[in-house]
Amino acid sequence: xxxxxxxxxxxxxxxxxxxxxxxxxxxxxxxxxxxxxxxxxxxxxxxxxxxxxxxxxxxxxxxxxxxxxxxxxxxxxxxxxxxxxxxxxxxxxxxxxxxxxxxxxxxxxxxxxxxxxx
Amino acid sequence: xxxxxxxxxxxxxxxxxxxxxxxxxxxxxxxxxxxxxxxxxxxxxxxxxxxxxxxxxxxxxxxxxxxxxxxxxxxxxxxxxxxxxxxxxxxxxxxxxxxxxxxxxxxxxxxxxxxx
Numbered sequence: 004x005x006x007x008x009x010x011x012x013x014x015x016x017x018x019x020x021x022x023x024x025x026x027x028x029x030x031x032x033x034x035x036x037x038x039x040x041x042x043x044x045x046x047x048x049x050x051x052x053x054x055x056x057x058x059x060x061x062x063x064x065x066x067x068x069x070x071x072x073x074x075x076x077x078x079x080x081x082x083x084x085x086x087x088x089x090x091x092x093x094x095x096x097x098x099x100x101x102x103x104x105x106x107x108x109x110x111x112x113x114x115x116x117x118x119x120x121x
Numbered sequence: 122x123x124x125x126x127x128x129x130x131x132x133x134x135x136x137x138x139x140x141x142x143x144x145x146x147x148x149x150x151x152x153x154x155x156x157x158x159x160x161x162x163x164x165x166x167x168x169x170x171x172x173x174x175x176x177x178x179x180x181x182x183x184x185x186x187x188x189x190x191x192x193x194x195x196x197x198x199x200x201x202x203x204x205x206x207x208x209x210x211x212x213x214x215x216x217x218x219x220x221x222x223x224x225x226x227x228x229x230x231x232x233x234x235x236x237x
Contacts, residue, residue: 007164047227051224093165095165112166113164
Protein backbone atom coordinates (compact mmCIF):
# COMPACT_ATOMS: atom_id res chain seq x y z
CA UNK A 4 0.00 0.00 0.00
CA UNK A 5 1.41 3.36 -0.98
CA UNK A 6 2.21 5.80 1.80
CA UNK A 7 1.23 9.43 2.19
CA UNK A 8 2.47 11.51 -0.71
CA UNK A 9 3.05 15.22 -0.74
CA UNK A 10 3.70 17.46 -3.71
CA UNK A 11 5.78 19.31 -4.45
CA UNK A 12 8.68 18.23 -2.23
CA UNK A 13 10.45 21.57 -2.53
CA UNK A 14 9.13 25.03 -3.27
CA UNK A 15 10.68 28.48 -3.43
CA UNK A 16 8.46 31.55 -3.32
CA UNK A 17 8.88 35.25 -2.65
CA UNK A 18 7.20 37.37 -0.02
CA UNK A 19 3.64 38.33 -0.86
CA UNK A 20 3.00 35.37 -3.11
CA UNK A 21 0.63 32.56 -2.31
CA UNK A 22 1.27 28.83 -2.37
CA UNK A 23 -0.75 25.62 -2.50
CA UNK A 24 0.55 22.33 -1.15
CA UNK A 25 -1.02 18.97 -1.87
CA UNK A 26 -1.36 15.80 0.18
CA UNK A 27 -2.66 12.42 -0.92
CA UNK A 28 -3.47 10.16 2.04
CA UNK A 29 -3.05 6.42 2.27
CA UNK A 30 -5.82 4.65 0.39
CA UNK A 31 -8.85 4.26 2.65
CA UNK A 32 -7.74 6.96 5.08
CA UNK A 33 -10.31 9.69 5.50
CA UNK A 34 -8.60 12.07 7.91
CA UNK A 35 -5.78 14.41 6.95
CA UNK A 36 -3.86 16.63 9.36
CA UNK A 37 -1.29 19.29 8.56
CA UNK A 38 1.68 20.33 10.68
CA UNK A 39 4.30 23.04 10.30
CA UNK A 40 7.89 22.31 11.35
CA UNK A 41 10.40 25.14 11.88
CA UNK A 42 13.69 25.27 13.79
CA UNK A 43 12.33 27.94 16.11
CA UNK A 44 8.81 26.74 16.83
CA UNK A 45 9.20 23.01 16.27
CA UNK A 46 6.23 20.94 15.14
CA UNK A 47 2.91 22.74 15.32
CA UNK A 48 -0.57 21.56 14.37
CA UNK A 49 -2.25 23.53 11.61
CA UNK A 50 -5.58 21.81 10.98
CA UNK A 51 -7.36 18.50 10.46
CA UNK A 52 -9.87 17.56 7.78
CA UNK A 53 -12.31 14.68 7.77
CA UNK A 54 -15.01 14.06 5.19
CA UNK A 55 -14.27 17.39 3.54
CA UNK A 56 -14.85 19.28 6.80
CA UNK A 57 -12.31 21.02 8.98
CA UNK A 58 -12.54 19.33 12.37
CA UNK A 59 -9.77 21.05 14.28
CA UNK A 60 -7.62 24.11 13.82
CA UNK A 61 -4.37 25.23 15.36
CA UNK A 62 -3.32 28.73 16.33
CA UNK A 63 -2.34 30.10 12.93
CA UNK A 64 -3.47 33.27 11.14
CA UNK A 65 -6.21 33.21 8.55
CA UNK A 66 -3.60 33.29 5.78
CA UNK A 67 -3.34 29.55 6.33
CA UNK A 68 -6.26 27.61 4.97
CA UNK A 69 -7.02 24.18 3.66
CA UNK A 70 -9.59 21.96 2.12
CA UNK A 71 -10.30 18.32 1.51
CA UNK A 72 -11.80 16.74 -1.55
CA UNK A 73 -14.25 13.87 -1.82
CA UNK A 74 -11.38 11.45 -2.50
CA UNK A 75 -9.78 12.56 0.81
CA UNK A 76 -6.91 14.37 -0.90
CA UNK A 77 -6.15 17.63 0.83
CA UNK A 78 -4.59 20.93 -0.06
CA UNK A 79 -3.35 23.71 2.12
CA UNK A 80 -2.93 27.26 0.96
CA UNK A 81 -0.86 30.07 2.38
CA UNK A 82 -1.58 33.54 1.09
CA UNK A 83 0.58 36.65 1.31
CA UNK A 84 3.68 34.69 2.21
CA UNK A 85 6.02 36.00 4.89
CA UNK A 86 9.64 35.06 5.51
CA UNK A 87 8.56 33.28 8.68
CA UNK A 88 6.42 30.88 6.68
CA UNK A 89 9.58 29.09 5.53
CA UNK A 90 9.17 25.63 6.98
CA UNK A 91 8.68 21.95 6.37
CA UNK A 92 4.96 21.28 6.01
CA UNK A 93 3.97 17.77 6.97
CA UNK A 94 0.77 16.01 6.17
CA UNK A 95 -0.49 13.00 8.11
CA UNK A 96 -3.38 10.69 7.33
CA UNK A 97 -5.35 8.32 9.53
CA UNK A 98 -8.25 5.97 9.04
CA UNK A 99 -10.81 8.29 10.54
CA UNK A 100 -10.99 11.43 12.53
CA UNK A 101 -9.73 11.12 16.04
CA UNK A 102 -12.69 13.10 17.30
CA UNK A 103 -16.03 11.85 18.54
CA UNK A 104 -14.67 9.76 21.39
CA UNK A 105 -13.24 7.15 19.05
CA UNK A 106 -10.04 5.39 19.95
CA UNK A 107 -6.94 7.10 18.73
CA UNK A 108 -6.07 6.30 15.12
CA UNK A 109 -2.38 6.31 14.26
CA UNK A 110 -1.29 9.16 12.05
CA UNK A 111 0.99 8.26 9.13
CA UNK A 112 3.20 11.10 7.95
CA UNK A 113 4.28 12.04 4.47
CA UNK A 114 7.82 13.22 3.59
CA UNK A 115 6.79 16.86 3.73
CA UNK A 116 7.03 19.88 1.46
CA UNK A 117 9.91 22.22 2.19
CA UNK A 118 8.82 25.78 1.52
CA UNK A 119 11.39 28.55 1.29
CA UNK A 120 10.18 32.14 1.21
CA UNK A 121 12.67 34.70 -0.10
CA UNK B 122 -3.73 21.31 28.75
CA UNK B 123 -1.44 18.50 27.70
CA UNK B 124 2.24 19.11 26.95
CA UNK B 125 5.54 17.28 26.71
CA UNK B 126 9.07 18.38 27.54
CA UNK B 127 12.14 16.70 26.10
CA UNK B 128 15.27 17.09 28.19
CA UNK B 129 18.35 17.60 26.06
CA UNK B 130 18.20 18.90 22.52
CA UNK B 131 21.31 16.90 21.57
CA UNK B 132 22.46 13.51 22.80
CA UNK B 133 25.64 11.82 21.66
CA UNK B 134 26.48 8.15 22.28
CA UNK B 135 29.01 5.65 21.04
CA UNK B 136 27.95 2.76 18.85
CA UNK B 137 26.89 -0.10 21.12
CA UNK B 138 26.15 2.15 24.08
CA UNK B 139 22.80 2.62 25.81
CA UNK B 140 20.49 5.22 24.31
CA UNK B 141 18.33 7.19 26.74
CA UNK B 142 16.14 10.04 25.50
CA UNK B 143 14.08 11.79 28.15
CA UNK B 144 10.48 12.96 27.93
CA UNK B 145 8.23 14.30 30.66
CA UNK B 146 4.57 14.97 30.14
CA UNK B 147 1.93 17.15 31.68
CA UNK B 148 -1.68 16.04 31.50
CA UNK B 149 -4.76 16.35 33.68
CA UNK B 150 -6.17 13.16 32.19
CA UNK B 151 -4.57 9.80 31.39
CA UNK B 152 -2.38 10.56 28.38
CA UNK B 153 -1.72 8.79 25.15
CA UNK B 154 2.01 9.22 24.48
CA UNK B 155 4.12 8.64 21.40
CA UNK B 156 7.71 8.61 20.20
CA UNK B 157 8.43 9.50 16.59
CA UNK B 158 11.71 9.46 14.67
CA UNK B 159 12.65 11.76 11.80
CA UNK B 160 15.54 11.04 9.47
CA UNK B 161 17.01 13.86 7.37
CA UNK B 162 14.67 15.10 4.65
CA UNK B 163 11.96 12.69 5.68
CA UNK B 164 8.66 12.77 7.52
CA UNK B 165 7.92 11.30 10.93
CA UNK B 166 7.82 7.59 11.64
CA UNK B 167 6.07 6.19 14.70
CA UNK B 168 8.47 4.27 16.95
CA UNK B 169 6.02 3.33 19.67
CA UNK B 170 2.94 4.46 21.55
CA UNK B 171 1.47 4.21 25.05
CA UNK B 172 -2.31 3.92 25.13
CA UNK B 173 -2.92 2.93 28.78
CA UNK B 174 -2.25 -0.76 28.35
CA UNK B 175 1.16 -2.12 29.41
CA UNK B 176 3.46 0.49 30.95
CA UNK B 177 6.50 -0.93 29.17
CA UNK B 178 6.04 -0.42 25.48
CA UNK B 179 8.19 -2.05 22.82
CA UNK B 180 8.58 -0.42 19.45
CA UNK B 181 10.42 -0.85 16.21
CA UNK B 182 14.19 -1.00 15.74
CA UNK B 183 14.78 -2.27 19.28
CA UNK B 184 13.44 0.81 21.05
CA UNK B 185 11.23 0.71 24.10
CA UNK B 186 9.74 3.20 26.55
CA UNK B 187 8.33 2.96 30.03
CA UNK B 188 5.36 5.01 31.20
CA UNK B 189 5.89 6.12 34.81
CA UNK B 190 2.90 7.98 36.18
CA UNK B 191 4.60 8.84 39.47
CA UNK B 192 7.40 10.58 37.58
CA UNK B 193 5.23 11.82 34.67
CA UNK B 194 7.86 10.39 32.37
CA UNK B 195 7.99 8.40 29.16
CA UNK B 196 11.70 7.96 28.45
CA UNK B 197 12.87 6.19 25.29
CA UNK B 198 15.65 3.62 25.54
CA UNK B 199 17.62 1.24 23.37
CA UNK B 200 20.21 -1.11 24.90
CA UNK B 201 22.76 -0.83 22.09
CA UNK B 202 23.00 2.10 19.69
CA UNK B 203 23.58 1.57 16.01
CA UNK B 204 24.91 4.09 13.53
CA UNK B 205 21.57 4.00 11.74
CA UNK B 206 19.84 5.33 14.88
CA UNK B 207 21.24 8.80 14.25
CA UNK B 208 18.17 10.96 13.72
CA UNK B 209 15.87 13.39 15.51
CA UNK B 210 13.40 11.97 17.99
CA UNK B 211 10.14 13.56 19.07
CA UNK B 212 7.98 12.79 22.05
CA UNK B 213 4.30 13.65 21.60
CA UNK B 214 1.01 13.62 23.46
CA UNK B 215 -2.45 13.70 21.99
CA UNK B 216 -4.82 16.32 23.33
CA UNK B 217 -8.38 15.84 24.44
CA UNK B 218 -11.46 17.90 23.75
CA UNK B 219 -15.16 17.44 24.18
CA UNK B 220 -15.17 15.85 20.75
CA UNK B 221 -12.55 13.27 21.63
CA UNK B 222 -8.90 13.10 20.77
CA UNK B 223 -7.69 15.98 18.72
CA UNK B 224 -4.15 16.68 17.72
CA UNK B 225 -0.58 15.71 18.47
CA UNK B 226 1.45 18.08 20.64
CA UNK B 227 5.16 17.53 20.09
CA UNK B 228 8.20 18.14 22.22
CA UNK B 229 11.06 20.20 20.86
CA UNK B 230 12.94 17.13 19.71
CA UNK B 231 16.25 15.47 20.60
CA UNK B 232 18.90 15.00 17.97
CA UNK B 233 20.77 11.74 18.53
CA UNK B 234 24.31 11.38 17.23
CA UNK B 235 26.01 7.98 17.21
CA UNK B 236 29.79 7.81 17.04
CA UNK B 237 31.83 4.79 15.97
